Amino acid sequence: MPIETITKNGRRRYRWTFERVIEGKRVRKTKVIPAGLSAAEADKLGRQWDAEVYAVETGIKKPVVTIGECVRLHFQDEGSGWKDFTTRSQVMEKYAAEYEDQDALDLYEWSVRFTGYMRASVDRSGNPKKPMNDKTISNTLGYIRAAIKYAHKKGKVAHDETGKLVIPKFSNERHIYKGRREMLQIARACTHRETRAAIRVAFYSGMRLSEILRAAVTREGYSLSTTKNGRPRLVPIHPRIAVIARRIRFTIRPSKLKDEWNKARAKAGYPDLRFHDLRHSAASEMINAGIDLYTVGGVLGHKTPASTKRYAHLVTDRLAEAVSKIGKGK
Known part of the structure; x- marks a missing residue:
């Protein structure tokens, strides 16, 4: 029988088996029928598979690559x-x-x-x-x-x-930005020394968590031999984290740091803020200070301008603010 009943993971399923000699060659194939089909539906599908195998083996049809x-x-x-x-x-x-x-x-x-x-x-x-x-x-x-x-x-x-292929489109962008005050609230709520330092470094450098933990401190700045875009990068050290750069060497595991971050953000009143949002916040701070998108992309290590476009609306907001001041001078 080409279709037989089997038990798979404690449930009744059907299995198709093809075994025949075609042009002097023995051909044997077997597959489990997709779940949810009735016996009649499984039998119909089995006959369809029989015909397809026979067509391929006799040269009538090219083999299907699955x-x-x-x-x-x-x-x-x-x-x-x-x-x-x-x-x-x-x-x-x-x-x-x-x-x-x-x-x-x-x-x-x-x-x-x-x-x-x-x-x-x-x-x-x-x-x-x-x-x-x-x-x-x-x-x-x-x-x-x-x-x-x-x-x-x-x-x-x-x-x-x-x-x-019909692939659903989705927006992967998050526009959550926090200022220095919120960042400091979270840092002060953190009782773990390395995590507290990493929070400040993230905000004042725009580096990713993985980059912070492996960056080498040099006279020129934080040196990254490899980055997400495949290129080395040098991130200048902001004066407000110069002491951290000199004194802190990160040895904490990423999982431990995330645990400490989660506790600190909840204590500070920002339970949904991600550590990565500090990187976005750094971009926001630079743009609000008048830095162009190209330079911001260079600091963040973006390989193409397209990656920096997510912050373009911040520039638009700043321009709107500037335009609103027209005619308000003396």
């Missing part, structure tokens, strides 16, 4: 160099059943269905699940797109059809 094959190739060849390898592995494993057997050249309708499934509050078996937001969906489809593009580059996929 998204699952693309993902495995991408991980095998490139995975060791990814900083987010663990996160990406967990995501891909979680949704493997949704993309494993999907044709890598037939992406439009599949991506629409996949997005709908991720947004749904129940799984294929009708059990409750957590709906995913558009950022998570976009990231997941981004991983899949990268895998298919890599497979195309390696000659595994005939055409790059990733342009047909």
